[in-house]
Amino acid sequence: MVSDRRHAFAGSIGICLRGRVRNGEKEMNIDATGLIFADDSRVQLGELTRNRALAAVPFGGRYRIIDFMLSNMVNSGMPQVGVSTVNKYRSLMDHLGTGGPWDLDHKTRGLQLLPPFVASDIQHDRSASCDLSGILFHLRALKRKYVVVAGSTAILNTTFNNALEEHIDSGADITVFYNRDEDCTHAARLFLILDGVKRVKGLSEAPDSAYPVACSLDVLIMSRELFIYLAEELMSRDIFSIDVAALLSMYYNTYVVRGREYIGSVLRVDSIDAYFNSTLASLTDPLRSAIYNPPNPIFTKIKDEAPTYYTDTAQASNCLVSDGCYIEGELENSLVFRNVTIGVGTRLKNCIIGQNSIVSEECELENIILDKNCLVRPGIKMKGRATGPRVITKGAII
16 A cells, blocks of 8 residues: 655754654665666566566556665655666656655656656667666766666565665675575576675576576666766767666676675566566565565555445455456456456456456456456457466457
């Protein structure tokens, strides 16, 4: 559930001290700014990213992927966050707006969407992950000493306060977050080779290991001045776009890059299978509680909907159903977004049903991802594979 951001006013002059409230005490802003890459050239989610950026893909019934990292930064006390995107950003712009739900709608460059070519007339590759010229234009206008750089391929619920302190104390140039991942075959994941003091000594895309290995979470901490220097150096070599993995690959030998293991829950969304499995895994505890952690709430665009209505014929087992739905059928191990209609006699199993979709009467769907605004006609039967769900594009009529 979305929580309201609270403002504490100091003195009679009405100065707004923004920060998060935790255990009844207000934490002040940290000396860092956030930067999120909304796209990733390594990752394509098929129909889900055909018309939207990776960060704008819906997740968890009411959220977008970007909501999680953006909320992490806000909960850490970062008063300014930039979001870099290259293409297909209309949906992202509509969702983020001026940053009000994240308490970033203030005068000091709270939330900045950095579309391509904002500070350059250089035409970049449309498959690129970011526009360095726009990022430089944004970061040079800020005064925070450090920057937290994050991709959009992993979902986690955390804060960066302790991590920033550890980064400063360690003396490292760059800190990279990682967790222990058992899947060593995924093409879009970067694995770290660490020495005894967790310094990155090498990188691999396919490590030869039967055990969980250090897998990058595409989250970096470094000084703002260092990022600006690296960006300028890259642009001097006619490189105008880069992602977190490429940044690590190019500079881990030049600078001291330290790994920081994240031991909390992580959901990967770097492939259709990973997105599908992560969604279904988040339906049950303890993973559900870890991701939607009330002390560190996940904020999103507010939409006022009536409560979901279940008729006498409706049944639901291990499901997450959002507001505004009308349920007459049977649901099992499925996630349903807002304002969805499920007809009488319909059975859904292991499905993700997008916002404003209608599944008519007497349908049977299993292992299906239905994007928003879809219509499934009466009597339709569709079944995907558990290891390869079937994805129906936005606005389709089946």
